[in-house]
Amino acid sequence: MMKRTFAFFFIGLIGQVSAQESLIDTVFIDNQFGKVSKTAKTTNLDSDRILENSTSLSDLLRFQSNIYIKENGRGATSSPSFRGTTASQTAFVWNGININSIFLGQGDINNMNPLSYENVGIKFGGGSVIYGSGAIGGSIHLNNIIDFNRGFKGTLFSEYGSFGTSNSVAQAKFSNENFSFNLNINHSRSENDYEVPQRKFVNRNGEYQNTSFNLGVAYKINPNNEFYWQSQLYDSGQHYPIFEESQTRTKYQVQTFRSLAGWKLHSGKSRNNFKLAYLEDNFQYFGDINKTKTSGGIGKQYIIKNDFDLLVSKNSSFNLVTEYQYNEAEGFGSGIKTPKRNLGSFSLLYRNSQSEKFYWELGAKQEIVEDYKSPFLFSASGKYSVDNWYQATLNISRNFRAPTFNDLYWQPGGDPALKPETSNQIEMSHNFSYRDFKLGITPYYMHIVDEIVWNQVTPTIWSPKNIKKVDSYGLETNLSFDKSFGKHHIFSNLSYTYSQSIDLEIKKQMMYVPLHRANININYQYSFIGFFIQTMYNGKTYVDENEKKSLKDYMILNSGITAKLSSKFQLGFKVNNMTNQIYQTVDYYFMPQRNYAVNLKLNF
Template sequence: MTKHSFFSVLFTFCFLLGSAQEKTIDTVFVFDNQLKNSTKFQLSSTLKEEDILKNSTNLSEVLRFQSPVYIKENGRGMVSSPSFRGTTAQQTAFIWNGINVNSILLGQGDINNLNLLGYDNLEVKSGGGSVIYGSGAIGGTIHMNNELQFNRGLSNNLFFEYGSFNTINTFLKSAFSDEKFSIKVSGNFVKSDNDYHVPEKRNYTNLNGGYDNRTFNLGAAYKINSENKIFWQTQIFDGWQHYPVFSEYDTRTKYKTNTFRSLVHWDLNLANIKNSFKIAYLEDEFQYFGNITQPKTSGGMAKIYLAKNDFNYIFNDKLAINTIVEYQNNQAEGFQSGINKVERNLGSAALLFRWNPNTKMQFEAGTKKDFVENIQTPFLYSFSGKTFVTNWYSVVLNASKNFRYPSFNDLYWKPGGNLNLKSEISHQAELANNFRHNNFSLNITPYYIRIKDMIRWLPNASGVWSPINTNNVESYGLESQLNFKKNFEKQDAKFSLGYIFTHSKNLETDKFLAYVPQHKIFANANYRYDFLEFFAQGMLNGLTYTSDDEKKDYSIPSYFVMNAGFNLRLFKHYQLGFKVNNIFDEIYETTAYFPLPKRNYSANLLINF
């Protein structure tokens, strides 16, 4: 699917473009039009491109150091999955420009096979969101957003980074727009031998740990008139991962992923009516090689055809009603998995009311029904209420019912698939307390989640691993974050500090869930004076059980990891950067037996022209 010629065309196109001539920004279009509404009530953080580039290695690093999410990673750049508020990877929804892109085979997203560079921003949002974003939006959602601007002129960005373990990371983006037309094209290439050594951990060397991936993004927009705009966004990803082995004599394996996503969006904007219509085609293909020198041993192909309409009628400045209808056709075919050609149709209808009776109060209530072929699904609901108690304190109540339906692997994998599985269902509530004073903001959010019929793969009476609905899970805790930001003359400073407490237990066994630490602290600090910027990051992770029996002998002990670096601006258009990762040479791992690198380095060059 992805061809190297795409990138040849991309780089040639961008360098042939002339120097930029800036104009006043006319319109900034975000593909996910529901995101702005939901972040008014739910705890969220926006990571802009400048934040992302501070952890440019992969998406796992960004989320580990700049969000409340716990990341379970089988070695640097390898298979990686998130945990929001004590939930599982399948209960986290990845949203690409407003569309849920979790794998219909696995039911989750592999973080390190989701492109990092090429998005204009990432939004990390805690809490349930199935009424808007569908299956899997239980613990939280991670939004990967592209933007298009009109009347902006021409701009180009080139990023090049070289780091330890022969890691190369390049990114090129070019955008042009006038009053009627906008286009943005970008490409990213990442390659690493990834052969780091941790002698303190059983003399561990990350053998066969290399990875190599490429991404191409193309976005375009046309303004028909002041009321109608057409947008198009396409992404192609092509990646290889070599899975680490523990001995030179072990058989080396690898994994290949190809992804194609294309979205067309028509936006109608009238005085009282706003309508967004989307059609999309998504395709995911994976191939697993049990021996890197032999043909593939298993694989799969998944396709999604999607149509979605979001209609919003605004009665007045206090009341609006919103309907969202969606239809999907899902198709999949496996190789050496027992899955032949399978297909299902699904649709949903949601209704939301938004009411702002005065400047101090806001309310939103929604309900939704999903229709999934051969699967029973519940009625869903959401309610949010926000009140400004004073000019420095506001409180938000969120309550919702969310769900996840079984994936194709859960249903059809042979041997083991279970056609009698029920959907996972969660009920949850949170009470967010928001404080603001001058340059400071503080959020303290206690939450509660109850999940029933969790799908787990366990060995059956015949010794075959099979999914069943087993656990009732209770998760409660606290998310909090303190932020500071100040700009003065040639200086600006930013600081954020987050603390997360998570208590997540299987109620049937009264044991903590594996890979859900009770405590996490993360902090980021930036200081810029004129042309020089310093930044530092720290992350403290508490003891983490690696099995469901709470055995401390096999748990991951607490650890603290710190990164720091600087960026130097030269001649207006150039920026040189240097970063030290894991300054204190901490020995740590997020998955048992797969330690992450000790102290390592990277240097980068960013050119804006």
């Protein structure tokens, strides 16, 4: 009955919309990201920036954002931490669709190849009203782009580096006035057998490989009526590092399929974006790589989502976002059998720009979720421009994370009575501009209630409970300089983050939350020669809940040079960890010391 109600509701919305308004030539499928960027702190990393850290999404985010990345050795399991929150409190969004695992409630960054995307967006702060469960600390947006009227463009990129590492991508794009086609095939692999002799560490059994096939198609029936389809097929294998040759070698395999079909319609005062999506995640863990799988599972999500925007006056609009999901899974070796879940949501947003200087919006969301009570969510934000030199934005929101299938049904230990995590947060950004300089300062505060924590109840059984309350607060700053003169172009960016995340039960800093973090990125281009430097500092990080053990602070320096020998041919060379630092992002697992990579890019 619930499925039929939602189906009729979406059909009714579509029937209200006719086609009269022109589309722009380049658009994100995630049409909400541009709207939230008006008041939220966001970062966009385009294809050129992605190629500077093409090895993994972990490297890209570690060196080009404020996010702390935990990685169990290079290429192994990796997860992000926004503003002192956990990996489960980060939403991964693929073309506007939340793709967090329905088993774990999070995403493994090293199972998301950055070469599959033309843009990686980062949104800081809560976004559950639009992006759903997990969008507490922030969200990472993996975007594909639809182009029209661009003709044919082909790109080949290949990189070879230390430890038998290779990263390659082949992309072909074609578009005319009404049709757009985008094909992307990429592959990454590495023996990953690096050593840290000073610590007698060898990354044994650390090899990995992944392949991704991405296809996007769009067609305009007329200037205001567009169909699109984006799909992704991903296959990967990760071996988990061992510390001694005598240990049993293990591995983890993942196969992912994502398909998204959409229909955009426009009229003079209304816009509608209707999406149908199917997501499938299949994973297997092998406790011994020479034997059959030990555990695994397959998760399937069927999603209907509609985004209706109505301009009610010259300066104001209502935006209704409705979504229905049907989730089902099948576990192996975990006690999880065949859980199923129906859920739906209604989000209503009102946006108003009363003048060129003042913009504000209000949002509210209610979820209807089978088997547990979901919270009422809200958001409020505003932006005020004093002049060209200063803007201030304010964001207040309530966000949540829903219990996952592992939280609810893992046997023994799962608890079907778990409540969702909720958070209340506030942030205020101050943005200054002077000539070629821009400065942003963002203090924030977040209070998280009913955080889900797995506790050991017997020597062999762990169980989740809603017990923790956490206060996270801090300051994010960003200073950039961008200038072109003659054949020269300089872009530099300095960011610093101070993060306190306190477990209110024991009054201690949360694990794996560095107090201090800083990034410096400098890009210089002269004629056909380009040069870049990346510096990342990470402060002391506690690895236990009692602040008795910590990882030492470290500073990592990367640099690279590119030569555009023609409009179709580019060579590059990169040195990672130039100063040969010894460092860890997770206890026991060391990261590589100095290593090298050379790359070739062809455009045709």
